[in-house]
Amino acid sequence: MTEKTALGVSPQDLPACPVETTLKLIGNKWEVLVLRDLMPGTKRFGELKQSIGGISQKVLTSKLREMEADGLVERHVFAEVPPRVEYSLTPLGRTLKPVLDAMEQWGTAYKKRIAAGR
Amino acid sequence: MTEKTALGVSPQDLPACPVETTLKLIGNKWEVLVLRDLMPGTKRFGELKQSIGGISQKVLTSKLREMEADGLVERHVFAEVPPRVEYSLTPLGRTLKPVLDAMEQWGTAYKKRIAAGR
């Protein structure tokens, strides 16, 4: 890794194929679901854990850290008792909306197909 | 699992969220890459293994079987010596093109971003 950018990503580390590049950032199921749940707006850690469903807090924490390092997610800590931490998408993270939308549309169409018995 | 369809998928098994439904079918890195490489057209097993890159034939075989069971991929065996097996997308598989396109476009834009040092 040479010549790091602000995001900690150097261009040479990225695969030649754009699709693989995307997979590097959101190739994991949990990452996609975090994206989906933050797309509408800011959420607290606990809310996120609940809305994703079935994720342990250890994994959620690690995924959020990765996505933060990749510049997709922002973390805001409030100096309160009890502590409050809010997560939101960065502008870069929000640019992934078309991908999420495509997935949502396909899933919807697919379910109609299945329901129709095809 | 009750009332199975021709694809072996029953509607009740699908998550309520369309995005999760899509993830069930192509939530894996390899599955996305198989899709990408079959999108242009038919490929033989060996070609696929090469073009995907970094996948073992055991994993490729298992992923192709899964995708075949899900109705995304078709398998054509030719009775020749040496044997030839060709894989192609089904009409259903081809409907995933918008998702792949969205990922490709995002990856391209992201790499420009990184190259520009942002």
Added chain:
DNA sequence: CGGCATCCCTTGGGATACTG
């Protein structure tokens, strides 16, 4: 060539307990 079968290892990821 295109598989299975087998062995084996790394990793993702869950559960629990503890802390600021």
Added chain:
DNA sequence: CAGTATCCCAAGGGATGCCG
């Protein structure tokens, strides 16, 4: 509440060898 720290397990996935 939002973590960190352990422990532990199951699954993903690589390598090799054999077969039709």
